[in-house]
Amino acid sequence: xxxxxxxxxxxxxxxxxxxxxxxxxxxxxxxxxxxxxxxxxxxxxxxxxxxxxxxxxxxxxxxxxxxxxxxxxxxxxxxxxxxxxxxxxxxxxxxxxxxxxxxxxxxxxxxxxxxxxxxxxxxxxxxxxxxxxxxxxxxxxxxxxxxxxxxxxxxxxxxxxxxxxxxxxxxxxxxxxxxxxxxxxxxxxxxxxxxxxxxxxxxxxxxxxxxxxxxxxxxxxxxxxxxxxxxxxxxxxxxxxxxxxxxxxxxxxxxxxxxxxxxxxxxxxxxxxxxxxxxxxxxxxxxxxxxxxxxxxxxxxxxxxxxxxxxxxxxxxxxxxxxxxxxxxxxxxxxxxxxxxxxxxxxxxxxxxxxxxxxxxxxxxxxxxxxxxxxxxxxxxxxxxxxxxxxxxxxxx
Amino acid sequence: xxxxxxxxxxxxxxxxxxxxxxxxxxxxxxxxxxxxxxxxxxxxxxxxxxxxxxxxxxxxxxxxxxxxxxxxxxxxxxxxxxxxxxxxxxxxxxxxxxxxxxxxxxxxxxxxxxxxxxxxxxxxxxxxxxxxxxxxxxxxxxxxxxxxxxxxxxxxxxxxxxxxxxxxxxxxxxxxxxxxxxxxxxxxxxxxxxxxxxxx
Numbered sequence: 001x002x003x004x005x006x007x008x009x010x011x012x013x014x015x016x017x018x019x020x021x022x023x024x025x026x027x028x029x030x031x032x033x034x035x036x037x038x039x040x041x042x043x044x045x046x047x048x049x050x051x052x053x054x055x056x057x058x059x060x061x062x063x064x065x066x067x068x069x070x071x072x073x074x075x076x077x078x079x080x081x082x083x084x085x086x087x088x089x090x091x092x093x094x095x096x097x098x099x100x101x102x103x104x105x106x107x108x109x110x111x112x113x114x115x116x117x118x119x120x121x122x123x124x125x126x127x128x129x130x131x132x133x134x135x136x137x138x139x140x141x142x143x144x145x146x147x148x149x150x151x152x153x154x155x156x157x158x159x160x161x162x163x164x165x166x167x168x169x170x171x172x173x174x175x176x177x178x179x180x181x182x183x184x185x186x187x188x189x190x191x192x193x194x195x196x197x198x199x200x201x202x203x204x205x206x207x208x209x210x211x212x213x214x215x216x217x218x219x220x221x222x223x224x225x226x227x228x229x230x231x232x233x234x235x236x237x238x239x240x241x242x243x244x245x246x247x248x249x250x251x252x253x254x255x256x257x258x259x260x261x262x263x264x265x266x267x268x269x270x271x272x273x274x275x276x277x278x279x280x281x282x283x284x285x286x287x288x289x290x291x292x293x294x295x296x297x298x299x300x301x302x303x304x305x306x307x308x309x310x311x312x313x314x315x316x317x318x319x320x321x322x323x324x325x326x327x328x329x330x331x332x333x334x335x336x337x338x339x340x341x342x343x344x345x346x347x348x349x350x351x352x353x354x355x356x357x358x359x360x361x362x363x364x365x366x367x368x369x370x371x372x373x374x375x376x377x378x379x380x381x382x383x384x385x386x387x388x389x390x391x392x393x394x395x396x397x
Numbered sequence: 398x399x400x401x402x403x404x405x406x407x408x409x410x411x412x413x414x415x416x417x418x419x420x421x422x423x424x425x426x427x428x429x430x431x432x433x434x435x436x437x438x439x440x441x442x443x444x445x446x447x448x449x450x451x452x453x454x455x456x457x458x459x460x461x462x463x464x465x466x467x468x469x470x471x472x473x474x475x476x477x478x479x480x481x482x483x484x485x486x487x488x489x490x491x492x493x494x495x496x497x498x499x500x501x502x503x504x505x506x507x508x509x510x511x512x513x514x515x516x517x518x519x520x521x522x523x524x525x526x527x528x529x530x531x532x533x534x535x536x537x538x539x540x541x542x543x544x545x546x547x548x549x550x551x552x553x554x555x556x557x558x559x560x561x562x563x564x565x566x567x568x569x570x571x572x573x574x575x576x577x578x579x580x581x582x583x584x585x586x587x588x589x590x591x592x593x594x595x596x597x
Contacts, residue, residue, distance in 0.1 A: 007595050014591045018411060021584070022418055084577045096436050102572040106580045343426070350423040350568065352430055 012140035021105035028153040038073025050233035067187035067224040099351035154298035159185040179216040187220035282306040291383030424562040434550040441537035449527035458553035465550040469504035469537040477530035486521040
């Protein structure tokens with residue numbers, strides 16, 4: 001393994017410190033809004049929100065799993081000594097003045113510290129898996145992960161790290177730790193369950209060992225939801241998140257396409273002999289997911305760490321494919337009718353950015369073109385490119 | 398010597414980045430800024446043919462660009478016409494907007510944006526709200542029951558980039574002064590320390 005230049009890591013931290021405070025997305029606030037109640041001694045957030053909905057300043061329900069609440073509630077408690085005195089005032093202000101907090105840059109800086117740690121840990125695990133500096137440096141300096149982690153400011157970087165760690169363990173034949181780690185990721189956010197079959201069939205020689213340990217992937221989830229299983233408010237909250245619906249949305253003759261193609265990718269994966277079969281399969285799932293699902297931008301984070309090695313090792317024309325694909329993704333995101341995904345990111349610099357028209361609104365007001373139609377065409381193009389990519393990488397696999 | 402010049406280049410690049418974020422971007426894109434407003438009243442006052450409202454305000458900036466009032470149309474049921482007028486100090490109508498209950502939320506700010514008026518800081522204006530709604534307690538405006546004052550917001554625009562730059566600079570200085578000084582110092586010190594560390 002070649003030696004890492006520490007100064008490059010510190011330079012990467014410097015770039016992050018220059019980005020972290022100045023970009024905002026409301027998700028970071030809405031998530032922390034619920035998590036703050038753990039410090040108030042609230043153990044059942046579903047019940048609490050259900051009973052106090054009309055009195056709470058933020059009326060949306062809590063849509064995450066119980067473990068997510070305990071995990072981030074604990075992080076909130078640990079970080080609280082670093083908070084500015086007005087952070088909780090901001091957190092509970094959802095009215096006219098919600099963006100008028102000059103200390104917002106420090107709120108963002110402190111709240112993103114856990115993301116910085118997990119971001120660097122992803123780089124470290126990538127280095128451990130692939131034993132090349134190129135992958136680490138690409139992770140540290142690529143603008144996509146910086147955008148996903150520090151501009152969108154969503155906590156998906158944490159389950160993404162745990163999923164990558166789980167892959168690292170399965171590669172090293174540490175089945176128990178692999179399943180336990182992905183189990184923690186699943187308990188935080190359900191999506192890593194998609195990666196589970198690929199871990200299971202990664203090493204076919206050890207399939208019996210996999211059968212023995214696979215149960216541990218569900219233990220953290222089951223243990224954390226048991227106390228809430230008889231509670232209606234838990235089901236109401238949990239079913240409101242919508243990922244399953246989105247995955248099943250795209251249908252041809254009544255059949256949901258994503259699960260069917262997912263199954264095909266899994267079958268091909270089982271017979272693959274490629275050194276990078278796992279990464280290729282995840283890339284194929286990603287290409288399919290982006291083309292078929294009305295995705296939230298932060299969901300790209302789920303797949304992104306696994307794609308790094310393929311990008312770094314690919315030829316120029318493949319690199320160009322990735323770049324064009326991501327440019328279209330950003331164009332798609334840019335046209336979402338949500339100002340918080342464009343100008344709204346700059347609210348910590350000036351709250352008046354919240355009042356600027358988003359590209360969606362500008363197109364709608366100033367032209368006769370329907371921005372939804374442009375977005376749909378871009379999505380169709382992404383599906384087209386995605387299918388080409390799936391076949392190309394399928395052939396290589 | 399080479400290390401010092403590299404450190405210097407790095408710090409300059411960071412300063413350019415920060416200047417782009419704090420000075421260039423807002424100055425170029427934020428031309429409309431909020432002015433005098435009143436948003437704290439929570440009472441709902443019936444808006445009908447017998448109850449129209451007029452609110453006087455003195456502009457605190459040049460070039461008035463929009464006015465907004467907070468109305469409530471319960472269950473979005475009322476379809477009456479609502480007239481929002483901007484009047485000068487002699488109560489001559491300068492601009493008016495006629496809107497229907499369809500576009501009034503439960504509750505929601507009704508924004509009346511117009512091509513900016515060449516007004517000066519200190520000019521007196523009136524906002525007049527009237528309706529053809531004949532039923533009382535079917536359409537409301539937020540205000541104060543005692544003195545019939547109403548909630549309102551204004552925005553003002555900047556005519557050119559120099560003016561916009563100046564306003565933004567003042568705003569950024571004001572924001573900097575109201576930030577937690579301890580955290581500001583720690584953050585800047587941390588950045589400086591990392592910069593130095595990279596080059597030793």
